[in-house]
Amino acid sequence: xxLSPDGSAAAPWPLWEVFVRPKRGLSHTHAGSLHAPDATxxxxxxxxxxxRRQEGVSIWVVPSAQITASSPDEKDAFFDPAGDKVYRHPTxxxxxxxxxxx
Amino acid sequence: MTAQLxxxxxxxxxxxxxxxxxxIEPRDWMPEAYRSTLVRQIAQHAHSEIxxxxxxxxxxxxxxxxxxxxxxxxxxxxxxxHGLYLYGAAETLGVSRDxxxxxxxxxxxxxxxxxxxxxxxxxxxxxxxxxxxxxxIMNQIPLTRCSYGPYGRAMVRICKEESFHQxxxxxxxxxxxxxxxxxxxxxxxxxxxxxxxxxxxxxPPDSDSPHSGQSMAWGIKRFSNDELRQRFVDVSxxxxxxxxxxLPDAALAWDAERGHYDFGEIDWSEFKRVLSxxxxxxxxRLARRLQAHEEGAWVREAAMAYAAKHAxxxxxxxxxxxxxxxxxAVA
Numbered sequence: 001x002x003l004s005p006d007g008s009a010a011a012p013w014p015l016w017e018v019f020v021r022p023k024r025g026l027s028h029t030h031a032g033s034l035h036a037p038d039a040t041x042x043x044x045x046x047x048x049x050x051x052r053r054q055e056g057v058s059i060w061v062v063p064s065a066q067i068t069a070s071s072p073d074e075k076d077a078f079f080d081p082a083g084d085k086v087y088r089h090p091t092x093x094x095x096x097x098x099x100x101x102x
Numbered sequence: 103m104t105a106q107l108x109x110x111x112x113x114x115x116x117x118x119x120x121x122x123x124x125x126i127e128p129r130d131w132m133p134e135a136y137r138s139t140l141v142r143q144i145a146q147h148a149h150s151e152i153x154x155x156x157x158x159x160x161x162x163x164x165x166x167x168x169x170x171x172x173x174x175x176x177x178x179x180x181x182x183x184h185g186l187y188l189y190g191a192a193e194t195l196g197v198s199r200d201x202x203x204x205x206x207x208x209x210x211x212x213x214x215x216x217x218x219x220x221x222x223x224x225x226x227x228x229x230x231x232x233x234x235x236x237x238x239i240m241n242q243i244p245l246t247r248c249s250y251g252p253y254g255r256a257m258v259r260i261c262k263e264e265s266f267h268q269x270x271x272x273x274x275x276x277x278x279x280x281x282x283x284x285x286x287x288x289x290x291x292x293x294x295x296x297x298x299x300x301x302x303x304x305x306p307p308d309s310d311s312p313h314s315g316q317s318m319a320w321g322i323k324r325f326s327n328d329e330l331r332q333r334f335v336d337v338s339x340x341x342x343x344x345x346x347x348x349l350p351d352a353a354l355a356w357d358a359e360r361g362h363y364d365f366g367e368i369d370w371s372e373f374k375r376v377l378s379x380x381x382x383x384x385x386x387r388l389a390r391r392l393q394a395h396e397e398g399a400w401v402r403e404a405a406m407a408y409a410a411k412h413a414x415x416x417x418x419x420x421x422x423x424x425x426x427x428x429x430x431a432v433a
Contacts, residue, residue, distance in 0.1 A: 011406055012198065012200050013402065013405070013406065015193070032255075032259075033190045033193070034186060034190065035199065037402075037405040037409035038405075038408070038412070038413075048179075048183075052179070052180070052183065053263075069129070
């Protein structure tokens with residue numbers, strides 16, 4: 001670990017998550033992560049890393065530490081409420097064939 | 103991992119995901135051996151990408167035309183990018199990038215033995231693209247379906263870009279092969295030197311590959327070393343014919359019964375020697391990597407100092423307010 005002038009170990013560059021809008025009309029999607037000292041350089045690094053072949057028209061960078069995620073350990077309890085509500089899907093309903101455009 | 107589930111339930115849940123050919127994601131519980139196998143493999147892969155910049159980087163300033171130079175710069179830049187995708191994937195397993203680089207620099211993690219061979223002529227750039235990247239693609243395409251999600255996703259991106267690498271190498275060799283007698287001879291010499299190391303890239307024979315069985319069971323590996331090697335030989339022989347170049351193996355012959363090409367004995371003592379550190383360029387490659395890392399330290403530190411000094415200021419036109427839906431966050 002390199003030492004800075006005051007003798008302390010140099011801090012590593014923080015981690016950022018990168019989201020790229022592939023083209024107009026589509027949402028930003030997660031492309032991956034990278035290290036950068038600040039938001040400006042994170043954006044530049046993201047451009048060089050994830051859009052070398054015009055894969056995007058817009059980039060978001062978010063400090064990884066700022067992302068709140070649902071825990072996979074809670075997945076049953078967290079997502080269960082949707083599990084028994086089949087009536088939320090159109091296929092739940094039986095409609096006579098002669099009723100068109102439904 | 104702070105699994106609320108009991109260990110047995112967690113193992114059962116992991117096994118069910120693997121059995122269903124679904125993907126394990128970073129915060130899922132996973133067996134420690136699965137995690138450490140992936141860290142070792144992904145780190146070795148990432149190290150190979152960044153060390154792999156050196157043999158070809160050697161020719162950047164000596165490319166024969168502006169076109170070839172631009173292509174080679176793009177390729178070497180891709181290799182850096184591939185390294186970064188892979189370090190990013192490794193970090194999702196709870197290791198730090200700095201630690202992985204330290205392990206590489208200390209010689210405690212490996213990179214592919216292929217990058218310890220020298221690039222003696224311009225034709226080597228073509229042979230590397232055709233054979234080395236060709237072998238890498240053969241290895242990597244099945245990895246896009248690896249059971250560990252972040253590794254598979256990194257491989258999808260890498261495989262798309264490797265295709266350009268292989269084709270530019272093939273085209274370079276074809277141009278030389280159809281050029282003057284001297285150019286043809288130079289292309290043939292490069293193929294003579296790179297063929298066997300490329301065949302060795304698939305790793306030891308199945309009979310001597312202790313971790314393969316477990317990696318296959320975990321869905322990390324999809325095909326055995328020998329299967330992939332055979333596939334590589336089978337596609338390379340007709341390609342060499344198109345190039346008008348010979349492969350340096352007198353035993354190469356079509357076996358109609360097997361439906362595959364037979365090929366000669368591989369010198370595994372050479373493979374082991376190069377892997378254990380005694381190849382033509384091992385010391386040079388590692389020393390160059392360490393030099394680049396140490397000489398870049400002040401840049402990394404200065405960037406952090408600048409970021410600390412300007413913390414809280416506008417990020418220079420990068421604010422999301424310019425983005426209509428920026429504040430709606432990543433919903």
